[in-house]
Amino acid sequence: MTGPRYTRLVQSLPASVPFTGPETLERNAGRAFRARLGANENGFGPSPRAIAAMQEAAAGAWMYGDPENHDLRAALAAHHGCGPENIMVGEGIDGLLGYLVRLLIEPGDAVVTSDGAYPTFTFHVLGFGGALHKVPYLGNHEDPAALIARAAETGAKLVYIANPDNPMASHHPASTIAAMVEAVPDGCLMILDEAYIDLAPTGTAPDIDPADPRVIRMRTFSKGYGLAGARVGYAIGAAPLIAAFNKIRNHFGMCRTSQIGALAALTDQGWSAHVRAEVARSRSRLAAIATENGLIALPSATNFVTIDCGADGVFARRVLAGLIERGIFARMPFVPPHDRCIRISCGPDAEMVAVAEALPPALAAACTG
Amino acid sequence: MTGPRYTRLVQSLPASVPFTGPETLERNAGRAFRARLGANENGFGPSPRAIAAMQEAAAGAWMYGDPENHDLRAALAAHHGCGPENIMVGEGIDGLLGYLVRLLIEPGDAVVTSDGAYPTFTFHVLGFGGALHKVPYLGNHEDPAALIARAAETGAKLVYIANPDNPMASHHPASTIAAMVEAVPDGCLMILDEAYIDLAPTGTAPDIDPADPRVIRMRTFSKGYGLAGARVGYAIGAAPLIAAFNKIRNHFGMCRTSQIGALAALTDQGWSAHVRAEVARSRSRLAAIATENGLIALPSATNFVTIDCGADGVFARRVLAGLIERGIFARMPFVPPHDRCIRISCGPDAEMVAVAEALPPALAAACTG
Structure with missing residues (x-):
């Protein structure tokens, strides 16, 4: 017995996945991330009104x-x-x-x-x-x-x-x-x-x-x-x-x-305004952390900051690996010349502190690696 | 300027919808259904454990x-x-x-x-x-x-x-x-x-x-x-x-x-066993309602009962319309000879009472319609 007959197109496709989720990385590492800042999720959370509405709706699922x-x-x-x-x-x-x-x-x-x-x-x-x-x-x-x-x-x-x-x-x-x-x-x-x-x-x-x-x-x-x-x-x-x-x-x-x-x-929309303010604050914090470490934060119109690590993709990948090792879930652009950068999502203060702590040793390791 | 160029296949497709949702019928009628028994949803609800887990997860959305x-x-x-x-x-x-x-x-x-x-x-x-x-x-x-x-x-x-x-x-x-x-x-x-x-x-x-x-x-x-x-x-x-x-x-x-x-x-799985027992009880109740009204309930291995209205599709559609008018959301098979039937989902007692009350006048109206 043969298997299913796929379309010609499907046969030609790789089993690619656009993004690896943080849960996969956590399972591989055997421990949870300290800061979840890789998927541009919004750690300031949804409106309390939305949370309450979803909780109330749960029994009607x-x-x-x-x-x-x-x-x-x-x-x-x-x-x-x-x-x-x-x-x-x-x-x-x-x-x-x-x-x-x-x-x-x-x-x-x-x-x-x-x-x-x-x-x-x-x-x-x-x-x-x-x-x-x-x-x-x-x-x-x-x-x-x-x-x-x-x-x-x-x-x-x-x-x-x-x-x-x-x-x-x-x-x-x-x-x-x-x-x-x-x-x-x-x-x-x-x-x-x-x-x-x-x-x-x-x-x-x-x-x-x-x-x-x-x-x-x-x-x-x-x-x-x-x-x-x-x-x-x-x-x-x-x-x-x-x-x-x-x-x-x-x-x-x-x-x-x-x-x-x-x-x-x-x-x-009041909550949305609050989130915008928090994101702006977090963007500034991430830019400051980059600067303190001799890196360049690119201007951001989003809830993440793209940080130019000042060298090539090999170096940026090392920095990213160092952050991930230290419990920071972040990502980076896939293709040159953007892959000289890493990408860190905005988030609450505790996550920013975690980034501030993890970046210097990650950078040091990348330089000597 | 022209619009988008669709594929040949998409151009040939009708704008069909497999099912009309009960909310659409409610909006059209300007009032809510008394019993939601048309989509074989499970009115006995999810496990309380699942509800609690979803409520707890809401803030993490x-x-x-x-x-x-x-x-x-x-x-x-x-x-x-x-x-x-x-x-x-x-x-x-x-x-x-x-x-x-x-x-x-x-x-x-x-x-x-x-x-x-x-x-x-x-x-x-x-x-x-x-x-x-x-x-x-x-x-x-x-x-x-x-x-x-x-x-x-x-x-x-x-x-x-x-x-x-x-x-x-x-x-x-x-x-x-x-x-x-x-x-x-x-x-x-x-x-x-x-x-x-x-x-x-x-x-x-x-x-x-x-x-x-x-x-x-x-x-x-x-x-x-x-x-x-x-x-x-x-x-x-x-x-x-x-x-x-x-x-x-x-x-x-x-x-x-x-x-x-x-x-x-x-x-x-304890809740699943409870649901199975409730569904079995509701199936019997729906079968009894059908019998009391001179209709034939087909044996059911599901959470709905298909009821043979004893005539053709025209008649069954009239019965269904009568139920819907009386606040009962139900559906029926689309093609002959199955369209001699209507299909009513199992549900809690209040919904069964609603069906028992609505079916006799719906049938009477269908007979004289």
Whole structure:
């Protein structure tokens, strides 16, 4: 008896995983991390109102969530000044990116992104057989003009940009992104991943007509709202594109408790302001720690700080390994020249103290290693 | 400017939805249901231990869930006497079916199921362009011999059977399913959907070597464990097939709270026994209500009772509409001849009283309608 017959595409795919979770590292090391600062989770936590709503909803977990995500979509539409027909809720931005790629990409279709940008998007593109074209960053910024030029050149169906950017923490002002939308080639869809927008400076989010067929924005409750584990992302876009998700999505894929928690979090903008202030404080603290250790903290528009270790990828990997050994879960960019950096998430004071304590010996070990 | 360029397959797909949720019906009607008995949810609720664990986990929702689902897979492996490499956890059976179809089916590939069987499986097969071949039920049972014969005839890559069955509530004994596995044609994978197995009579689940490459079993926390809203399903199968999911799945797709809730539920088999007893009592109550109203309750191996209304689909649809008007959320099979039936989920006493009160006037209205 033979095994299952996979598609040709699946046979060609590696068994890759975009990210290794901290739990895996903890199991391998046989001990828990002292500071969980590698996945840009929000250690300041979700709104107490969201926690209370989820606790109250726990006993009702026997009910499926509303497959239309009606209440959450209505609240998001009011929040963004658009219609619910412009909002699609899904299992995190990761889930929505998977659906979006599936809607547009068949084997060989061109997709443009930046070299070193979000690996889960790349994972989905390759998973549907897309032909990936990668544009270099311009310094520490994604390069809108180069992305658009490559999209035009390759006849791409999708062009991806994150603003603010991960892993470099940089951002473009709203006007640059708005100009990029205007330049999107005919028949190409721009994905504007705004996972970190809630933590960015005022003036980072452009004013885009939600009915504009050239762009789809991705937002999430994972970062600013502190609900990464609840898996609630949403897309804002033109109604026909939003409706197309219904052709393929897992209609009953959303957790009921997550729908309820996200709705409660959205109503607590006071907590969001508190989180923004705490994140700003933590960013400054991380920058100071970097400086004290002779390293360069890059400007950050996110809830993490990318720290230039001042040498090459080999050295930065040593620094990162030293931090992990010392109980600090952090990560680093995958590709040169960004891999001269490490990336540390913002977090509460105790975690910052842990970083301040672990970085000097990690650096010393990296220098002598 | 044109809109996005969808794949040819997506362009050909209807904007169908496998099921309308009760919340949509409630919004349309402008009032809440008195009894929520249409989606085979488990109104007896999850284990109090699971509720407590999820409440305690709510504040930690800022952390992503473990992408390996390590702890839950380890516990499930111990529970089933297999290795964690034989277990894949996913966003409900619905999510896992979508991944499985994606792994195997390219446009035109043959897939065999029963006419009237689980529509979400059909949705996924059509969503990946599979050529669907439907075999009629044999009375109220899926027909293993006919499914296997059709799979052989069409060179199918997948053949689907649910045991116990939804929507007919029937079941085959373990020996019949074991014989079906032995008869699976070379190169075909059998999907054994056991969503309702926790509520079936002893002797319904066959003993299958988890390393057998001919079959993949689907299980869920949605039915017996009362955690439908937490979206936790799992597959049991040969290690290479389980590993293949890692090529395409949404690695961070699971809610952290759901992982924790499912793990706690699994440890509380006392609660599961309590639920089984309550479901059995409710099944008898629903059967008695049917009999009192001159209808025939089909034997049930599930947490719902399929009731033959004694006429055709037009009549059963009228009865169902009458129930819905009277505040009872129920559903019915989609295709003839099963659509002579309505389908009512088991539930607590108050819900059974509501059904007992609503059915006579619903029937009377259907007769005169």
